[in-house]
Amino acid sequence: MENKHWWNNSVVYQIYPKSFQDSNGDGVGDLRGIINRLDYLQKLGVDVIWLNPIYKSPQVDNGYDISDYQAINPTLGDMADFQELIDGIHQRGMKLVMDLVVNHTSDQHHWFQEAKKGKDNKYRDYYIWRDGKDGHEPNNWGSYFSGSAWQYDQDSDQYYLHLFATQQPDLNWENPDVRHSVYDMMNWWAAKGVDGFRMDVINLISKPEGLPDGKKAADEKYANVEPLVANGHRIHEFLQEMNKNVMSKHKMITVGETPGATPEDAEKYADLDNKELNMVFQFEHMGLDGNPNPALGKWYDQKTKLSDLRANFTKWQEKLAGKAWNSLYWNNHDQPRVVSRFGDDSTEEYRVKSAKMLATMLHFQQGTPYIYEGEEIGMTNAAFPKLDDYVDLESINAYHQLVDDQHLLDGKTMMKYIAKHSRDNARTPMQWDASANAGFTTGTPWEKVNPAYKYINVDQALADPNSIFYYYQKLIQLRHELPVITNGSYRLVDGNEDDQEVYAYLRQNADTTLLVILNYTAQGLTRHYDVPSDAKLLISNYADDAGDVLRPYEAKVYQY
Structure with missing residues (x-):
């Protein structure tokens, strides 16, 4: 791509x-x-x-x-x-x-301030208003911030919808x-x-x-x-x-x-x-x-x-x-x-x-x-x-x-x-x-x-x-420099699907392969991956490369 x-x-x-x-x-x-x-x-x-x-x-x-x-x-x-x-x-x-x-x-926006003035105000339909049901909210929707998603307005005897805070009335995108x-x-x-x-x-x-x-x-x-x-x-x-x-x-x-x-x-x-x-x-x-x-x-x-x-x-x-x-x-x-x-x-x-x-x-x-x-x-x-x-x-x-x-x-x-x-x-x-x-x-x-x-x-x-x-600075530089990070394919290393401790995946395009190896744990582990002898260690969070030994939270990326 x-x-x-x-x-x-x-x-x-x-x-x-x-x-x-x-x-x-x-x-x-x-x-x-x-x-x-x-x-x-x-x-x-x-x-x-x-x-x-x-x-x-x-x-x-x-x-x-x-x-x-x-x-x-x-x-x-x-x-x-x-x-x-x-x-x-x-x-x-x-x-x-x-x-x-x-x-x-906000309920302080001039659209809502106008909408509250009455059902015939031109901004009324900028928001979602409904009559109550049997003295309760128009439906049983809950707010993302707890409680009902409806707030009663005494002046108009209607409720307005707010999926978030009471002071955040929802706009009516149908309008x-x-x-x-x-x-x-x-x-x-x-x-x-x-x-x-x-x-x-x-x-x-x-x-x-x-x-x-x-x-x-x-x-x-x-x-x-x-x-x-x-x-x-x-x-x-x-x-x-x-x-x-x-x-x-x-x-x-x-x-x-x-x-x-x-x-x-x-x-x-x-x-x-x-x-x-x-x-x-x-x-x-x-x-x-x-x-x-x-x-x-x-x-x-x-x-x-x-x-x-x-x-x-x-x-x-x-x-x-x-x-x-x-x-x-x-x-x-x-x-x-x-x-x-x-x-x-x-x-x-x-x-x-x-x-x-x-x-x-x-x-x-x-x-x-x-x-x-x-x-x-x-x-x-x-x-x-x-x-x-x-x-x-x-x-x-x-x-x-x-x-x-x-x-x-x-x-x-x-x-x-x-x-x-x-x-x-x-x-x-x-x-x-x-x-x-x-x-x-x-x-x-x-x-x-x-x-x-x-x-x-x-x-x-x-x-x-x-x-x-x-x-992070180096990660950003690598993204700018290596097209494979942007346009390469992604696939897990064979056999990695069920590993509970290591995440290993490949990024590949026509001329570059990146092998990403990540130890998600605080334990030292041993894993073998087929890394070509001419592969370059592109980035790592340790100062050296211990090969098949993965140290706590070790991350390393090979390029070949």
């Missing part, structure tokens, strides 16, 4: 602006802080910077509740700062992706005025130089006709809404219309966040003809360590089995090959830290070795890799001990629901699960140095700093030639 598009061999770096760098001492990261760190990102070698939402917002859900799509949130800066940021990114040969949140708005308002806004940002969009829960925008009840277990008050709203009957029509009105006019990179999407769904969203999106974020590998009890969802503390992880990666690599494009990621603003989740942060040696091993596992696959801020220095979960330490609405709501309301877990167990899976693990401030607050702010940080900053920080990483940072 040829590299038809500029983003085929690009690497994206995700910034959570509130947590990246504060420039004015108010404890919240800002655009000026990002501007001040652009040289660091250029040194790492990434091609694209993706920013989580920077729009005006009441910050009920950390910026995913947008009150004005065409204004910068004052805590982050202003439009002049944004222009300086995008100019600085472009001057360094990088590109900028904005977060697009159009399944819902063409909504759709074209969104397209106009996207083109406005493109005119400012934005190079693409990451589209938040974009496959939830097409709701089912009639909004029917969902299935729920006997002990559940509300139904899991995802099977009903994900990949809806008009989703491809909407995205093709968006592509026609926006993406086809610009050389953009687009990635859709698509919970519940299968490889077959991804083929439609991200086919190589690019009628809709360039690629999607799917979540199957993120759900492999969920609780066996469906009522507890993701709240658990067991590590993913290698057999499950390998089978999932292999499925996506094989099923999308030649049909659609993969996105590759371990971390984002909603997921715990990769080294604490899939690796081993029990000792400093294992933290560094397992972080490099996991990076190798992902970065030699086909697709566009995404690096989340701090991943490149091996930042770990914060694992705060008290519920009061947490800021994340999802974690706090889940504790009260599962412990206080439903009595499914005791508080100590739930705190253990929250320490493992809370979204706050990803949102603690970036660890720049060993000074107060990790060099993130001179004020009081909006979220507590991970205490590990004293020995895990950028200064330390840049001073150590064997650090995780320089390993």
Whole structure:
């Protein structure tokens, strides 16, 4: 497969602006802080910077509740700062992706403020309103953030739909005025130089006709809404219309966040003809360590089995090959830290070795890799001990629901699960140095700093030639230099399908073979692979090559 598009061999770096760098001492990261760190990102070698939402917002859900799509949130800066940021990114040969949140708005958005004024207001139909049933909600849908997905409006005696927080009413994509308002806004940002969009829960925008009840277990008050709203009957029509009105006019990179999407769904969203999106974020590998009890969802503390992880990666690599494009990621603003989740942060040696091993596992696959801020220095979960330490609405709501309301877990167990899976693990401030607050702010940080900053920080990483940072830098360089990483085929090494400890796969094109060998465990192992005598050891997380002996968390890649 040829590299038809500029983003085929690009690497994206995700910034959570509130947590990246504060420039004015108010404890919240800002655009000026990002501007001040652009040289660091250029040194790492990434091609694209993706920013989580920077729009005006009441910050009920950390910026995913947008009150004005065409204004910068004052805590982050202003439009002049944004222009300086995008100019600085472009001057360094990088590109900028904005977060697009159009399944819902904030309840403070002027569209919703108008919609609340009455059923005859022209913005009423920008949102999804329904009459109640027998004094209750219109249906049994549950919110992603716990409780009902419906909120009663006393003035109109109707309910509005909110798949997420009460303050995040869902937009009505059946209304063409909504759709074209969104397209106009996207083109406005493109005119400012934005190079693409990451589209938040974009496959939830097409709701089912009639909004029917969902299935729920006997002990559940509300139904899991995802099977009903994900990949809806008009989703491809909407995205093709968006592509026609926006993406086809610009050389953009687009990635859709698509919970519940299968490889077959991804083929439609991200086919190589690019009628809709360039690629999607799917979540199957993120759900492999969920609780066996469906009522507890993701709240658990067991590590993913290698057999499950390998089978999932292999499925996506094989099923999308030649049909659609993969996105590759371990971390984002909603997921715990990769080294604490899939690796081993029990000792400093294992933290560094397992972080490099996991990076190798992902970065030699086909697709566009995404690096989340701090991943490149091996930042770990914060694992705060008290519920009061947490800021994340999802974690706090889940504790009260599962412990206080439903009595499914005791508080100590739930705190253990929250320490493992809370979204706050990803949102603690970036660890720049060993000074107060990790060099993130001179004020009081909006979220507590991970205490590990004293020995895990950028200064330390840049001073150590064997650090995780320089390993990521080399992985990025190799992707830029070796076409086989982008266009080569993928297959497991014969006999590796059932190995519970080692993941070994091949990437091949007409003139190059890469053999990737990964020890997922803290044990020393012996494995024999047929490595040609003239093979080159391309990269490894150990200083030497012990041949058939694999040391704890060893990763090595041969080229021949």
